[in-house]
Amino acid sequence: MRELMKGNEAIAEAAVRGGCRAFFGYPITPQNEIPEYMSWRMPEVGGCFVQAESEVSAINMVYGAAASGARVMTSSSSPGISLKQEGISYICGAELPCVIVNMVRGGPGLGGIQPAQSDYFQTVKGGGHGDYKMLVYGPATVQEAVDIMYDAFDKADKYRIPVMLLGDGMLGQIMEAVEIPKMKDSASFPKKEWATDGTGVGEKRRVINSLYIEPDVLEAINHKLFDVYSELEKHEVRFEEYLTDDAQTIIVAYGTVARIAKSAVNLLRAQGIKAGLLRPITLFPFPTLAIEKLAKKKNVKDFLATELSMGQMVEDVRLSVNGKKPVRFFGRTGGNVMLPEDIVNAVLEGK
């Protein structure tokens, strides 16, 4: 049954249905509906909820819970996600599964509370220290966010990595009709033999750790982590193409901006201009090959990356296009959101 739900609440319920039984967070706009929802929903399903004293603490509660085998998540927005970076680095180092939501707002500093996409670098290039990656999704609709969240804990458990859902204020606040899938059966979840659930002793004792004093051992760990990341690149890349077959201009956009870009493609087509859209759904792994393939096509003349930032994802588009075609950028910031006509104009300026 489809229900009208606010993005943040739908995402929270999808997490519950996907098996989440522990939530640790700290208030920050525009994601407060997630902890608010979890504060009553977790106890209802036999899970736990703690409002932590800070985001630093919240992510370390996630660490302790994930390390002991729980399906656990946290959510925040940009300034809070900055504070979580230490914990995220440790979580990656210790190979712990968890889910993190970032409803991005404008920055730097306290910035604003309106939608932005300016945390892309922090998210996909590693905002904390050390060589690590997360599996990062940039959903465009509430339904897509729900579907991604529903499976996010499975992905996290499968690869023993954090999964991040990178949304923005718009996705969190918008109300859309959504279908939330039914509760997953916890009996189907993978057994976590590695987890420090307290039963380990002697030979069966387990240690969760990210400290490796021997250079060769740490290097081997770094390679092991990157083997997982290349598995992600093989199996988890997701993107959508819209009218790219005969397109001359490819617009690349993710998240809610991709919806605006889709309208722009329709407006351009109505004017007889062959535009198409490539929408990355996973931001790491990035749909590099799909973009490279388009760049090699004769009919494709140029690319326009459009984002709510000064230009971050555009760098990955350029790396993927690798000089084969021009790549231009159009962005709005500060919490301002472009209209489809703005993107149309940005495409026309390049003609």
Add this chain to the structure above:
Amino acid sequence: MSVVYKKSKMLTDTPFHYCPGCTHGVAHRIVAEVLEEIGAEGNVIGIAPVGCAVFAYNYFNCDIQQVAHGRAPAAATGAKRCNPDKIVFAYQGDGDLASIGTAEIVHAAARGENITVIFINNAIYGMTGGQMAPTTLLGQKSTTSQKGRSAIVNGNPIRVSEMLAVLDGPSYIERVSLGDVAGVIKAKKAVKKAFENQKAGKGFSMVEMLSTCPTNWGMLPLDACTFVKKEMTKVFPLGVFKDI
């Protein structure tokens, strides 16, 4: 021949890396013996800090997590909330607990998290080579207070047990000394009470142990014990600060 003393089965066979005369090893032994005595084997999640005790994960014979500097009470909260039937303890130094991790320890205590914290106060940053700790005594030399800690320049030492005791959350807080045998015996009693409180669901308990760091204090082990007894206890008086 009869066995009069043996290593607790809650310790692994890995030899401690601690310096000669360091009482971290004594604290480990006490915790392990108490865990064994309360029958917690196969029922324990330990949290190791950043500091000299980081390798505690090699020593305690239980599931154990090494966590970020100062965040042990937060990780312990996550582990305990998801495994309420397990004994969860955090083992932290004074840089870890009383400096970078003040927010985490204060709020875990205030929430009355049903965990046990073993707080090793050696008045110095051991692992990083003897820098000033929040607990360094006035006049005490460290590599970052080379003429001795001055209240004006470096601020005053923090008394964590007294601070936490004013909160409603903690069920039990005691400061003990590892400076002599009598102190060690008392320390063990305190640790036992702390873990029994957790078993009984009474909420947060912490045992602060005045501990030696002969290496970074530049003292012989016996002199270090004397320093604990004579100097540290003046600033950090022993006793029970909370018991409900």
